[in-house]
Amino acid sequence: MPQALQDAKQCVFAFYQALDRATVQDVPKVLETYCSADYQWRGCHPFNELEGQNAVSDQFWQPLKTSLKKLQRRQDVFMAGENSLASDGSAWVVSMGHLMGLFDNDWLGIAKTGRMAFLRYCEFTQVVEGKIAQSAMFMDIPGLMVQAGVNPFMPQTGAQLIQPGAMNHSGLMLDEQNAEESAKTLSVINQMITDLGNWDHDLSLEEELALSWHDDMIWWGPTGIGASYTIERYAKQHSGVFRSSFSERVFNGHVCKFAEGEFGGFFGWPNLSLKPSGGFMGLPASDKFFDMRVIDIYRRDGEKLAENWVFIDLLHFFHQQGIDILARNTYLSADTQRDQTKRT
Incomplete structure (x- = not known):
């Protein structure tokens, strides 16, 4: 292979x-x-x-x-x-x-x-x-x-910025990587998924995250949610908010998952089906399930995960709930133009 x-x-x-x-x-x-x-x-x-x-x-x-x-x-x-x-x-x-x-x-x-x-x-x-x-x-x-000057979401919990690659600049793996390191990375990712799926244990969220993550982890999330640094801030700025925002969650599995060297990841179509209890990104509660498509890419450092780049198809997630995010280009751009006209 x-x-x-x-x-x-x-x-x-x-x-x-x-x-x-x-x-x-x-x-x-x-x-x-x-x-x-x-x-x-x-x-x-x-x-x-x-x-x-x-x-x-x-x-x-x-x-x-x-x-x-x-x-x-x-x-x-x-x-x-x-x-x-x-x-x-x-x-x-x-x-x-x-x-x-x-x-x-x-x-x-x-x-x-x-x-x-x-x-x-x-x-x-x-x-x-x-x-x-x-x-x-x-x-x-x-x-x-x-x-382009149009922010279609409510104020997000994390930071909005152009996101860099890995801190150690080791993500471009044109050459073959050590198979044992690849297997180790996949094992850590799988353990993290197992920990993530067990939401009813006696550990606090921060304690649970510490099983698989370094304390100075970075979670590079999508626009609308943003990036978070350290377990404590990630728990407050996304993970805790996410868990409290959905009354029921169904894991649908992944289409592809693998690791090479210190990096690995997966995607699903969809990964999750979620029933909102209200509040997530300003969305109301619902008695229906909505699908969430996600890509996750991870970097392992030693025995734990250090960085996570996350891509969520938020346009699709909102579209299922009757909200066209792309349509906000039109009226938000018009509002911006009116504001600029008033200032001049």
Whole structure:
């Protein structure tokens, strides 16, 4: 399997380089070269599931590259592994970082700025027989809205900022990693998931988190929630709030989960089904369950986890509850323009 993983990395890395170089018109040729004929793509709302190279090109990559000119991929994590949840032996590659470009044309109703813009992303990609068979790409679209001057959410509990990669800058794993270290990372992640699922034990939240996390952990959350530093602040600014906001929680499992070296992660479609008791991000209580799609990427330091980059498809989570976050581009932008007119 090690050589298969390295081959998968080379395939995906070449795909990314070709995408960066491609003009808008050349994007379909790039997908035809690197992706399978029945390529499947999962993305956050409003893209959701796209079938085939043409759909992915027409509905996602070409419009994005039209809006974010001179688009370049700035990776903080690049790793590969065999899906621990499947027995098909296929290789998966993860890329995480930002897509950076000049925001010269509107995208998804988000008004252009004419300035640099960063679209935070994480993508899981499966490679089968030298071709990209499927991808799951989550993006922090609300983060791009904030950069364009529109904040669609209530005041968040964590910090809003352009998020960096790992503190030790070790996330780009182009070379093969130590298999024992990879297994150790996956084991720590699995133990953390077990701890997380046991919400009825006698430990305090901070004590529970300390089983798997360093005290100076960093939780890099999505726009609308934000980032938190240390167990104490994470418990207050997100984890405790999250747990108290849902009366019932159902874990649906993950599609892919693996680790390489000190890094690992997973994604689900969806990971969780949640029944709101009210209050989470200003949402009301409900007697219905709503799905939450999540990507988590972790860095292990020694025996515990040190950093966690989290991508939640909040557009989809709100959409299920009748709230169109992207529609807020229109009236919030209008309010901003009126305020600017009053000041002048």
